[in-house]
Amino acid sequence: MLYFEEDFNWQVTDEAEKLMQKAFEKLRQEKESKSVGYYTLGKDSLPLVQEVQEYQASSEYLKNIECVVVVGIGGSSLGTKALHSIFKEKCSNCKEMLFLENPDEIDLSKKFARIKKETTVFVIVSKSGNTVETISIFKKIIEVFDLNYEKEDREKIIIVTDYDSNLHKFANYYGIKSYTIPSNVGGRFSVLSAVGVVPLTLAGFEISSVLKGASDMINSFFAGEKENILKKAAFYVSHKKVYPMNVLFSYANCLEDFTKWYVQLWGESLGKIDTKGEHVGLTPIGHIGSVDQHSFLQLIIEGCRDKTVTFIKLENFEKRLKIPNIELKFLEKTDFINGYTFNELIDGECEATKESIIAQNIPVDMITISKIDGENIGKLIAYYELLTSACGNMMDINPYNQPGVELGKKILVKKFSK
Amino acid sequence: MLYFEEDFNWQVTDEAEKLMQKAFEKLRQEKESKSVGYYTLGKDSLPLVQEVQEYQASSEYLKNIECVVVVGIGGSSLGTKALHSIFKEKCSNCKEMLFLENPDEIDLSKKFARIKKETTVFVIVSKSGNTVETISIFKKIIEVFDLNYEKEDREKIIIVTDYDSNLHKFANYYGIKSYTIPSNVGGRFSVLSAVGVVPLTLAGFEISSVLKGASDMINSFFAGEKENILKKAAFYVSHKKVYPMNVLFSYANCLEDFTKWYVQLWGESLGKIDTKGEHVGLTPIGHIGSVDQHSFLQLIIEGCRDKTVTFIKLENFEKRLKIPNIELKFLEKTDFINGYTFNELIDGECEATKESIIAQNIPVDMITISKIDGENIGKLIAYYELLTSACGNMMDINPYNQPGVELGKKILVKKFSK
Numbered sequence: 001m002l003y004f005e006e007d008f009n010w011q012v013t014d015e016a017e018k019l020m021q022k023a024f025e026k027l028r029q030e031k032e033s034k035s036v037g038y039y040t041l042g043k044d045s046l047p048l049v050q051e052v053q054e055y056q057a058s059s060e061y062l063k064n065i066e067c068v069v070v071v072g073i074g075g076s077s078l079g080t081k082a083l084h085s086i087f088k089e090k091c092s093n094c095k096e097m098l099f100l101e102n103p104d105e106i107d108l109s110k111k112f113a114r115i116k117k118e119t120t121v122f123v124i125v126s127k128s129g130n131t132v133e134t135i136s137i138f139k140k141i142i143e144v145f146d147l148n149y150e151k152e153d154r155e156k157i158i159i160v161t162d163y164d165s166n167l168h169k170f171a172n173y174y175g176i177k178s179y180t181i182p183s184n185v186g187g188r189f190s191v192l193s194a195v196g197v198v199p200l201t202l203a204g205f206e207i208s209s210v211l212k213g214a215s216d217m218i219n220s221f222f223a224g225e226k227e228n229i230l231k232k233a234a235f236y237v238s239h240k241k242v243y244p245m246n247v248l249f250s251y252a253n254c255l256e257d258f259t260k261w262y263v264q265l266w267g268e269s270l271g272k273i274d275t276k277g278e279h280v281g282l283t284p285i286g287h288i289g290s291v292d293q294h295s296f297l298q299l300i301i302e303g304c305r306d307k308t309v310t311f312i313k314l315e316n317f318e319k320r321l322k323i324p325n326i327e328l329k330f331l332e333k334t335d336f337i338n339g340y341t342f343n344e345l346i347d348g349e350c351e352a353t354k355e356s357i358i359a360q361n362i363p364v365d366m367i368t369i370s371k372i373d374g375e376n377i378g379k380l381i382a383y384y385e386l387l388t389s390a391c392g393n394m395m396d397i398n399p400y401n402q403p404g405v406e407l408g409k410k411i412l413v414k415k416f417s418k
Numbered sequence: 419m420l421y422f423e424e425d426f427n428w429q430v431t432d433e434a435e436k437l438m439q440k441a442f443e444k445l446r447q448e449k450e451s452k453s454v455g456y457y458t459l460g461k462d463s464l465p466l467v468q469e470v471q472e473y474q475a476s477s478e479y480l481k482n483i484e485c486v487v488v489v490g491i492g493g494s495s496l497g498t499k500a501l502h503s504i505f506k507e508k509c510s511n512c513k514e515m516l517f518l519e520n521p522d523e524i525d526l527s528k529k530f531a532r533i534k535k536e537t538t539v540f541v542i543v544s545k546s547g548n549t550v551e552t553i554s555i556f557k558k559i560i561e562v563f564d565l566n567y568e569k570e571d572r573e574k575i576i577i578v579t580d581y582d583s584n585l586h587k588f589a590n591y592y593g594i595k596s597y598t599i600p601s602n603v604g605g606r607f608s609v610l611s612a613v614g615v616v617p618l619t620l621a622g623f624e625i626s627s628v629l630k631g632a633s634d635m636i637n638s639f640f641a642g643e644k645e646n647i648l649k650k651a652a653f654y655v656s657h658k659k660v661y662p663m664n665v666l667f668s669y670a671n672c673l674e675d676f677t678k679w680y681v682q683l684w685g686e687s688l689g690k691i692d693t694k695g696e697h698v699g700l701t702p703i704g705h706i707g708s709v710d711q712h713s714f715l716q717l718i719i720e721g722c723r724d725k726t727v728t729f730i731k732l733e734n735f736e737k738r739l740k741i742p743n744i745e746l747k748f749l750e751k752t753d754f755i756n757g758y759t760f761n762e763l764i765d766g767e768c769e770a771t772k773e774s775i776i777a778q779n780i781p782v783d784m785i786t787i788s789k790i791d792g793e794n795i796g797k798l799i800a801y802y803e804l805l806t807s808a809c810g811n812m813m814d815i816n817p818y819n820q821p822g823v824e825l826g827k828k829i830l831v832k833k834f835s836k
Contacts (some may be wrong), residue, residue: 074712089524102709103760104671105739106507133708135752136741136763143742166748173747188713244724245663245701253522264713271721281721283663285703290551291520293823294492295606295682301822303689303699306662321523323554324561329591330584334553336835342521345554348833349826356826404719405711408767408774415766417754 002379003315004228006365007358008235016238020230023393027386028222036400037184038385039222041192042215042378048179048194049208052201055177061155065121067096068203069111071141072125072195073133076160077101078261079191079381080125080199085257086377087205094204100141103133108140117145123158123199127187129165132412150174158202160194186400188265189385192378206374213378221386229383232365233390236282236308240395243308243363246282247300250312251289251350254372258312259286262384269388271404272397280395290349297353301360309357311366312380313350314343420797421733422646424783425776426653434656438648441811445804446640454818455602456803457640459610460633460796466597466612467626470619473595479573483539485514486621487529489559490543490613491551494578495519496679497609497799498543498617503675504795505623512622518559521551526558535563541576541617545605547583550830568592576620578612604818606683607803610796624792631796639804647801650783651808654700654726658813661726661781664700665718668730669707669768672790676730677704680802687806689822690815698813708767715771719778727775729784730798731768732761 012020030036037044056062070077077099084097098111122141126134147153159171159178171178179194190196192214200207220226236246246266250259263284271281287296289311300307323345325338337345358364367383369376392399430438448454455462474480488498495517502515516529540559544552565571577589577596589596597612608614610632618625638644654664664684668677681702689699703725705714718725741763743756755763776782785801787794810817 073709078713102671102706103763105760107671108739108760129749130751132752132755132763135746135749136755136760139742139744139746139756140739140760142744166751169748170746244722253520253525260713267714267717267721271717271719273720279720279722281717283703283717283721283724285701288520291491293826295496295678296685297826298820298822299685299689299699299701301689301825302691302697303685303701304662304697306701321526321558324557326557326560328553328557328588330587331547331553333548333584334550336831337550337554338557340834342523342526342554342558345521345550348830352826352829352833355829356823359825402716404716405774407719407777408711408715408770411770411773412766413754415770416758 001370002376002383003368003370004365005368006228006232008363008365009361010235010363012231012234013238016234019234019237019394023233023390024230026393027389030389031222034184036389037182038186038189038192039218041185042211042213042218042382044182045192045194045197045211046208048197049201049211052179052198056202059155062121062202064119065095065202066119067098067115068199069098069100069115069120069122070125070199071100071122071134071137073101073131074264075187075190076125076127076131076134076195078188078257078264080196082258082261083191083196083200083205083210083377084203086254086372089254090372091205095202097199097203100137101133103136108137112144115145117147117156121156121158121202122147123160123202124167125160125195125199126165126167127162127181127190127195129161129167135167149176158198160198188268189400191261191381209374210378210381213375214382215378216375217379217382218386226386229386230390233387233394235363237391237394239363240280240282243306244281244283245285245307247285247287247296247307247309248312249287249289249292249309249353251346252314253288255312256288259288262286265384265388268402269392269399270395270397272395272399275396280397282391289353290346293349293353300357300362305362308363311350311354311364313347313366313368314372315368315370419788420794420801421786421788422783423786424646424650426781426783427779428653428781430649430652431656434652437652437655437812441651441808442648444811445807448807449640452602454807455600456604456607456610457636459603460629460631460636460800462600463610463612463615463629464626466615467619467629470597470616474620477573480539480620482537483513483620484537485516485533486617487516487518487533487538487540488543488617489518489540489552489555491519491549492682493605493608494543494545494549494552494613496606496675496682498614500676500679501609501614501618501623501628501795504672504790507672508790509623513620515617515621518555519551521554526555530562533563535565535574539574539576539620541578541620542585543578543613543617544583544585545580545599545608545613547579547585553585567594576616578616606686607818609679609799627792628796628799631793632800633796634793635797635800636804644804647804648808651805651812653781655809655812657781658698658700661724662699662701663703663725665703665705665714665725665727666730667705667707667710667727667771669764670732671706673730674706677706680704683802683806686820687810687817688813688815690813690817693814698815700809707771708764711767711771718775718780723780726781729768729772729782731765731784731786732790733786733788
């Protein structure tokens, strides 16, 4: 279960009510008309899980892999990484996963040194099929591991891309196994498509429950049972000039990559020129508690009142590591926490921080995850995707494109082309 | 060398000129009166490097350690981690360093499993000496490693704290080696005090050159040669309502922890109630290129025009890893980069992104680091500290305290005290 609390100190106005109805209707249309595809990924990707499992089971090579290398950047890796970080400690017999994202030489060299060609599958993920970082790293892999993609090493490569992309043509030409991303699913909404499902399933993670959780959240939203999503979106959008930033404070290290996924989803979807030609957006900021209380909390409390704050807390995560009942001379001031677990300390810090922020009349909400499992994390992903779609609709923008990054790409090509 | 370029499209006004003069004078006074201590750490900490080296050389135990564990959070770890991340690849015979910061059970358990008591020194860092996370982790270390801090294991522990703190009293009482932080140096300005110098020197990193670089930057600032710092501060402060956020885009994975250090320095220093009782602040956002171009650039370009952007780029970092001259069928579109190195690609992405942002009239500046070495990184640290002090002064706030976090601490104690 996910529990939602909010302290916005706000009554839904008539205008907000209209925004909410309009957004709900628009999202429903997007789903019905299939113009936006992520709404049904929870169901649509279920057969894919089985397909990948069967493909793997049919291959002597893939059955015995020890490492899944994901080559991708942005929407092609952030969601997969988020799920991997959340579940890796819970799956002792899952394969190792490595992510080759940034074309940073030190990082690439270190990861290359860890890869054993004989027991690795390389999953190349690029929606457009033209991502220069990803294709360049792929070429380097071909060189470093002497990967014969035309013949005997074909099985070591799996491509995930759009149906009509050049990367797909490449895969087909050489008979390399490929999976496609539905054309109505944008990169940053694609974690539950082949983008995440293929590598995570190959590594042995149980993704069906994540898909089920996402389906449940989306179904109950469209059944009108998740008014809190529309209400939160309406609050954010109607206050977007007052609170242009949202800080997501996750209280668990395993959620760090999830906050990065959220930053992309929120930032790239909502930073747009609206139908009136105005620059609009909500800026996402991801932080991890309690560590970042020691770096960012002062700014939230005493700085400009330009932020909403969202807490994510794990409720029943295992509390095993106790703070011992040791009393150190002169350090008795910290003994109040003795005998509690570290997770109880983190939990207490989350609550205390939330209360101290609410005391300042800063809009706060909290998402409590009753337990880290596939269904809950699937729900959390779908919750954020729905919230993003709702905000985008209320802001009169298209949350599903990213026209602003094209100029930089063109300049880059020009710089290197002779 | 560091090179500074800016594209603010702004002329220094008379008012800004006055702000700059006033700030310069105030910072000079802070330095002369020794009310603020970080200005002279570059010189003051030099003897400390030697002291730590001699202490280590005199101890059979410390001479043979293989791992330095830093127990600290916020200002007690971020700067040390930043320097470690930058230099670790350049020092093949330096010891391993582990950072125990967040009281996250999974993270702690994993790191505990990697620690060998017989070859480890634990450096406990807390300025106040009362940090609940740090003291609790210290207690857990005592339990897990059966650390006899009263007798035979004393040498395995080193304390870094304020002179009059309870942690210092604890160290003195049991004869545990300790180093103190000057009382006029705040936590987030303390990386070049014992906080960073002690653990990094124990691990074998050459810190004297970092200190020298910081001294050089600060001396040339007070000699009036770094007008760009005052000018940038004046621009940021006089436009703080227009551009309440600064995005730091560092183009190298090894700078990721540096951006976290910057986020604390900037956020906690500048998020304050000013002398008129107004909430003011500049919100720091750290990103890594090129990977985060794929998550945040769209928001910068098309979203609200509420951000300044700073790029940090490495100029002559080693370019060894070439993108091979492989032409993949159907993927010819990305061949323009063939034969270049990955670092040239990152470099080109940085330039292209900068140009695409400047084309939107968004205020941009760039810091180019000619080469990753101690002096340049020392300069970079001092540059950001000076910039923060200058902004704080111009904003009529005290950049050196953090009163806003006290309420949360009180609530926490109350929650657990019976």
